[in-house]
Amino acid sequence: MIKHSWMFKPFSDLPIALVDEGGDWVADFPLELPPDFLRGLYRDMLAARLLDEKFVILIRTGKTSFIAPHAGHEAAQAGIAQALQRGHDWLFPYYRDMGLMVAMGVPLREIFGQMLGNAADPAKGRQMPSHPGSKALNIFTVCSAIASHIPPAAGAAISMKLKGSGQVSVCTFGDGATSEGDWYAGINFAAVQGAPAVFACLNNRYAISVDLSHQTAAHRIADKAHAFGIPGYRVDGMDVLGSYFVMREVIERARAGHGPALVELEVYRYGPHSSADDDSRYRPKEEVEAAKRRDPIERFRRFLEKQGLWNLEWEEMLRADLKAQIDRALEEAEAMGEVPALAMFDDVFAEPTWNLREQRELVREELR
């Protein structure tokens, strides 16, 4: 637990960072995290990066139809996953969160099942790729409609408060989401109720091609928290420990009954918006290259090395292990085969209505 309650000041001018780009711990409090935990953060980030690279191969080989690259978001994603109580708290993610799913402990086989839309997908291939969810881990299945998951995240938080369940509802989204009406509607309701909700914006400065200056006239997204009467935090989302500590603080603050917070995690999306996008049309290559030089994984590697927790041998072992896990999970997922055609008619309602039964029969006849 955090020794000094509410260490971080909201609405800071500079983004909160605890490890600088040289890999030095620059916080004004001692780092008291076990080595295994720190190595685990690195492992989660590396797994997310390798998964992203594997997704590119999936799209190039025609095995999937869509990817939403998350490289550049890994520090924020690993930090968020470790800050909440996995399997107890609820997570309301968005479509660029596959790296977060790995860190949350969603089995890689399920992740690939979702990417393939086949029988390995716990959601039975119902949605386009990059739309995960897991009831077992309280991860609310992603909905494409931007910011539409914010009011449900608020509602779940209100339910948690009413039940006294001791849970927190954590919701992630991009910078574009903060322009939607439902974003305001949801956070406002959670704030009014003082519900245990944390709203985390992974701000990569682009909503497809629209840059932040065309998204909002607000100085910072964190400043929008003023409108709800809740604290807003600006965090260097390329710093995994900064992301982790701030998220942990606001999550525990919400759990203790002090209401929601908005956290802006400044990240950068290395790849295009999706496999259907060409980002060279709207942002200069130099900007992307400059962002990659601030790579969150490299920064944390330097940190671990300085702490005596990293060497090349371990890195190579870790990479080989993760790659093997990824390859094996993909093979397992592929082996599960297609979702049965008639499953299309399941799960519209608890019990199919007569129109669905008729339509199912029509397709059954057609396939005979």
Place this chain on the structure above:
Amino acid sequence: MPTLTIIQAINAALDEEMARDTRVMVLGEDVGKRGGVFLATEGLQQKYGPDRVMDTPLSEAAIIGAAVGMAAHGMRPVAEIQFADYVFPGFDQLVSQAAKLRYRSGGQFTAPMVVRMPTGGGVKGGHHHSQSPEAHFAHTAGLKVVVVSGPYDTKGLLKSAIRDDDPVVFMEPKRLYRAVKEEVPSQEYLIPIGKAAIRRQGHDLTLISYGGSMVETQKAAEELAGVGISAEVIDLRTVMPWDKEAVLASVARTGRALVIAEAPRMASVASEVAATIAEELLDQLEAPPLRVTGFDTPYPYAQDKLYMPTVTRILNAAKRVLDY
């Protein structure tokens, strides 16, 4: 047995369900202290507290969207939208979240919730207090849609809607809120969603209606009886899934059908029912099924009564199918 209005029947159903199941809660604008602008939730906050009868910010997206999250987390929320005309800021929450949650998660997450809303015209409300938007919901896979016409049904159907494991849009014709009184048992009873009611038995033609238009439909049937024509009257009660079996069984006997509803005609529930009758019963029909509906205009203020199917308009249509 107490005699209740529709408003009182709603209140009784909510009260009984909240007493029965602590997961049931009510949320919406003015539902708490005020007891709702139509007083449907009167006295409930005093009885169950501000957490279970929750006044919300003025945001339909927040009300419906939060209900989705509450339902997914294990509550049984009953959301009130002050007028059906104002559901549209929350429409995305109904269409993208509530309706699709079970499906998109492969059955992992569900949204057992009710969204109540006063619907329909006849109260001099102009187009933003008079519309009948049920077709939008019926057209959205994953939503059930109930439209009530009387106090007895209201209580039994609302209790079923609250216990349903899927999202139910529950529409209440506001012009009937206090216009009809019926004996409503104070003990437990449920009316199943998806089952129509035969309001009047007949053999010359079938009048199929629901919601507010049931009043004019019943009057038209009376007038027809006065001239020796026996009309069967069916109240659909649920428009998704509507009771195809009951409708087709009746029309197969009478050979003539009118579908009457005050919603605009284009792509309406009435159109769906009429099309199904035509598709499935062509050989047994004595005349084409006709629709008597509201018009494809925004709901007018000055012609408030003229917009909705009048008894005259129903009788004229009946004459057309009888003389065909």
